[in-house]
Amino acid sequence: MLRNYIKIAWRNIIRYKTNSLLNILGLTIGLASVMLIALYIQNELSYDTAFKDADRVYRVNMKGKMGDNSFYAGYTPPPAGEALVSNFPEIESATRIYQPYNTTVAYTNGETPKAFSESEILAVDPNFLEVLSYPLLKGDAATCLQQPNSIVITPQIAHKYFGSENPLGKTLLYGEEQRPLQVTGVLTDLEQYPASVKFDILMPVANFGDVSYFNWSWVWLNMATYVKLTKQASENPDALSRLEAGFPEMLRVQAAPGFKRIGQPFDEFLEKGNYWELHLQPLKDVHLYSQDITSSITEQHDVKSLYILGIIALFIVVLACVNFMNLATVQSVKRSKEIGIRKVLGSQRAQLVKQFMTEVVCYTFFAMLLAMVLVFLLLPGFNELTGKSIAAADFFNVELVVLTLAIATITAFLAGSYPAFFLTSFNPIHVLKGKGKTTKTNGLVRNGLVVFQFCIAIALISCTLIVFTQLRYTQQKDLGFDKENVLVLNNTERLGTGENSFKEELTAIPGVRNASSSSSMLTRGQFGDFYVPKATTDEPNIASDISLGSYLVDDEFIETLDLELTEGRAFKKEFNDSLSVLLNETAVAQIGWKNPIGKQLQYPGGNMEYYTVVGVLKDFNLESLHTAIEPFALFSETSQSYESGVSYITLKISGENTVNTLGQIEKLWEGYSESAPLEYTFLDEDLSHAYQEDRRLASLFTIFTALAIVVACLGLFGLIAFTAQQRSKEIGVRKVLGASVGDIVSLLAVNFLKLVLLALILAIPIAWLAMSKWLQDFVYRIDIPLWTFVVAGALALGIALITVSFQAIKAAIANPVKSLRTE
Template identity: 40%
Template sequence: MLTNYLKIAWRTLQKQQGFTFINIFGLAVGLACCILIMLYVLDELSYDRYNEKADRIYRVHSEIKFGGNDMHFAVSPDPVGPTLKKDYPQVEQFVRLHQRGTWLVKRAGEPTNLRENDITFADSTLFDVFTLPLLAGDPKRALAEPNTVVISESAAKRHFGTQNPMGQPLLFNNNRTFKVTGVMRDMPMNSHFRSDFFLSMLNDDYTWGQWLSNNHHTYIVLKPGTDAQVFAKNFDAVIQKYAGPQAVQMIGSTMDQFRKAGNRFDFWLMPLTDIHLYSKQQVELASNGDIQYVYIFSAVALFILLIACINFMNLATARSAKRAKEVGVRKVMGSERHQLVGQFMTESVLTTTLAMLLAVIIVAVALPGFNAISAKQLHINQLISPYRLPLLIALPFIVGLLAGSYPALFLSSFQPISVLKGTINLGFRSGSLRSGLVVFQFMMSVILIVGTIIVYRQITYIQTKNVGFNREQILTINDVYPLGKQAETFRQEVMRLPGVVSGSISGYLPTPSARSDNAFFPEGQIDQKNAVSMQSWGVDYDYVKTLGMQITAGRNFSRTFGADSSGIILNESAAKLFGGTDIIGKRIVRFDDPESKTTKLFTVVGIVKNFHFESLRKNIGALSLILDANSGSASFRLSSTNVPVLMKQIEAKWKQLTPGQPFSYQFMNESFDEMYRAEQRIGTIALTFAALAILIACLGLFGLAAFMAEQRTKEIGVRKVLGASVTSIIGLLSKDFLKLVLIGIVIASPIAWYTMNQWLSDFAYKIDIEWWMFALAGILAVGIALVTVSFQSVKAALMNPVKSLRSE
């Protein structure tokens, strides 16, 4: 029986080649989109699950409300991990990570450094917590001693080639030597942090025991059976016992008084496997994903697949007139309804199987481009994993049964007498379900179009918004600390080059990075009521000028004022917390160390206009600038139109002063755009899938329009004989479809508004959702539908009426 079903199904597909192509191609594109998004979503959901203890690992987060700031940190005080391990038997192990950013690394004796990213200090317990297999070395001892480093397999190849790196020295930043005591496999890509170098925490230059400073990423492993939420209730006692005394030393109040004043200082636990998609904390180890996008893309995959299935259902039921007599004859000859259902379901599954084969080919071809857009490293062989292959095999059957169920039941329900007499009504207006499905298709298409428009408008707004400084034509040279005392010489040499307007040496730039806040107080008022928590950036005299910032009150730092070494410039947010512009000339105190009560006194010399130094998702916080020698990076404002030539000249100056050191640079506008690379990727992916959804919907509309034109051939012939114009006939055939598209637009608009309004709520600075965005989406949908339908309408309208009526 099955063989017979397959033979008939194959012959039917061959007989109706046009509709077969539309069905298979539409389903193939839908299935390919679904597979690509499935790979993306599964990769996002897999983060950190490679760790054997993943279900028991938690990161300790800090929440602090103090001095006008409400901060949510992915870091915690350095004593948290050791204290929890010591005081609570539920804690099996802990590890702290302290990321130090980019350093220069080379083999001892080599003349040239390599610039390495994400240098990380780690406790010796690193390998007890995370599953990071060592290819060489003892995981228990690898980081247990000072001046030791564990490197990745890739780093070993970069620095040692085919030589054995074990026991070999590596020089970091030209002044710190570490011995290689372990080589680990490269960390998986689906990890919320990655590092090629783990240095012993014993070498971290840090003042230990600071309960009020949050600088370490702390992970704990809870023993099996421990309820994390119940365990987290112990944090109040930990804070009272350990942080409380330091709070009294710093601000003269207990933790109870601190909280009663409306402040907050709390710890909480985040499961390791939730970090990538759910954490939106400050000071993350790397950029995270967002569970919203997982939901959105999962919905997009489902909707695109539904649109493809709807095409199949529409075309199958629309072609029912062609098969009505076949059904009637089969029933007269004795076929049971279940046999007809089996036949039509076989055709459906065969169609979807062929579509799946084509879809896999499309995925294989599209995957490199999709990886480039999504910044992933997905592979086609991921489809044949033990967990995914069964789903891949089952998918065409599921889709085939879903898409073919209604047509099968619909076609098999025809009464043979009605069919053979020709009294069955299969007109457009009788197909209410078919009309509803067309409405659904274009509703989803319009939602995707509106979403894409709003995403791109928000990205454009971010890129063009006045951020309080001029980021255009600013060259940033990274890692200038190898220059040492020659940093100022380098700045002056570059300043002499034609096309260089100004230059500054500083370790702080208005782009997101891991920075900590300090507590400041008005002189003589060191208490929690007068505290201001703000960042303190060490800059030079030319920093404000080079970055094009605006002084709104007071003045900039000046070399003519010797007292500026203790001067401070506040941004408008900080000045407001201290009382406004009247703060000029007054003195404020910075608390550096609560244990020793070390403080430093500054005189406010100026107020700088607020500028964005973090993502536009956040409001501008309090910030201060002080004069301090910090040679992390050099910034130069350029005016040259021949930038490549100027860059060669600057690089020559660099090499002259620092032979063998890498010359690494970027332009500040590129750094700024990098903050929103995720949104740009999301926008591109959304645009691609919106276009594909519309393509699939139009394929179905094209086939449906062809059928309707064919069904009304004789009607068109009569109308033309009676004097109807081509334009009126095109309007006659198009209006029914356009009504459905317009209904889809009306339904889609409030859904799209709500969805995108939720997405924009993550941004402190955002665009307004305006009416023209929906109008543009509607015009695009109507235009595309009209072009699709008009092709068939024009073809039908131009047909010779003699040919259409000669059979009457």
């Protein structure tokens, strides 16, 4: 019997070619979209799951507040890990990660040295590969990082420096001082290993003096700490909450000496309403559930983007199913006599339902095969768009195969159930008499499905327009500085004592207008510490302390970036500004100064020196618009308050003949440094990089929205073709009586365009609510503009009109004699 069902299904697929093509194409697009999105979601959910004992590993996060300034970060002070292991038997071990600045790595073997600038370097504790079990191709995870002069690399780094030679035992020269490090391990290809901590090189943290120097500090937050719980603790559901309940008391004991050393007694610090807390975050949650946690060490995405993509995938496959149902109902007239005859000849309704469901399964089977081929063809481009390295083999993951088959089965059921039961419910006597189902009910269902399809399509168009409008806002908003034609030279501390001479010679290059040096640069992080404002008789009621981010800068920094001063002056050579400070408006407001010029800040973290405020900077954004402007300061590079160990030179260039200007800068650099290559970026590109994930989401929105529109139009195309065919006699009569082509097109199109307008009305609140939620991730965001809905509606109407007009014009220009003769 099944064989007979399949034969009849195949004959009907061949017989109704247009209908079959539209159905298979719609289902193919829907299933391919679901498969691609499922691959993406599977990759995102697999982060940090391959580690041994991943369920027992947690990242230690720090949450703090000082005055009006609060933060939540994936960083801890250097002594946090050891303190946790010592005080809590439930914690088996801890390991730390420190991210040094970009530097050069070289290899020489009696030949021309190979020197490259490396940015993906992490300094870690010796047990790092035991807590986070990245797989090794060569070497022993327990011993490869034990010695300070050891280094572990990826296969890509090994090939870059050593070619096909065995890298184990070879020596790489690290940094400007060319410290020799011996290769003791080679990792597997981490590009195919989904982990939130990415790197190319590992080396022992013992090589970095600033870490050991700050081992006393509980406010120097520059280390990521991971802990591993004992097996017993990880199996106890209450262990985590009990652990965190003990952290405050541990901090009172452990952090007190460090806070006292910087002039901030810890108990007094807490009594002011501040807090300093440690929290544990499961390793598997780090990648997708850290949207409020700051970290430059880990790759963090927002789980909401997966929900959005999942909803879009659901929408597209539902649209495909709706298409199938709609096209099947319009076929009811053509197949009603077939059903009536079958019933008269004794066919049971159950048999007819099986016949129609078999046809749907055949459609879905062909669509699934085509969708798989389409996915394999599109995967390279999809990887490039999303920044992933998803392999074709990932598709054959058992879970994904089961999911795909389940979606195909559900799709077949959803797409086929309504037509099957609808078509087989016809009364055979009525059908054979030409009455069939009432057109009112039939038309109401079809119209409702069209409205549903275009409601989804218009909502997706509106969301896409709003996403791009927000991204354009981030690019055009006045950030408080001039980002155009600003060139940032990285890691210029490599020039040593020659840095100042190099900077001076840069200004002699015709295309360079200004040159300045600083300890950091916008989007590159900042030095942060506590400061104590000094109360005065005229302003006694001020904040007792404040947390400030800061840069060390030269006298040209403000002019180079075109920062605006609202009060006072900038740093100048004619003044001794070693004890001067410039504050931004937010810092002045938090302190509570009405007349800040001449007021003083004490820095307990240094030598208890006082810094005099000589100027107030208009607020400007140091990071992306996802984050709020926080209290910030500029100190003169002549200040001895702290050392950053890194330097940047920022150039304001003319923008004319940029290639020639860059060539002269590179030539000048080579005269100062033979081994270290020049590294530079443009500031507007650095700022744009902060929105990379938003742009990817926008691109995915655009692609899948386009696919949703295509699927919706396929159904509309079939409906208008059916309508034109059903009304061919009416059209013929109207043409004979003098109706124009425009009249006929209007006759067929107006009702469908009314449905699209109804869909627009229903889509607006849906898109508004969804985008209001998404925009909450931006501190600085647009108000949702009404024009996005107008454009979305106009675009949907235009696409629908083109789709409808194609068939309507075809019907309108047909010879009326032929249709009348046929009838």
